[in-house]
Amino acid sequence: MPATVDARGLSCPQPVIMTLNEIKNGKETDIIVLVDTDTSRENVTRAAESQGCNISDVSPEGEGYRITIRKR
Structure with a gap:
């Protein structure tokens, strides 16, 4: 089951930091990130x-x- 990072309602750099933490420390290969702005999506x-x-x-x-x- 994929890990989920819910970063909706947060402004950058919070979504990026949360995602990088999950990439580095999480055990799951697949990660789902939820964001609510174009800027967060791109970053x-x-x-x-x-x-x-x-x-x-x-x-x-x-x-x-x-x-x-x-993750590779």
């Missing part, structure tokens, strides 16, 4: 890719986005 995606992760999906969800990250 989280870029940060995950900089850590060698693949972005397998970015889709609208409610008033925000659901980002699915796969």
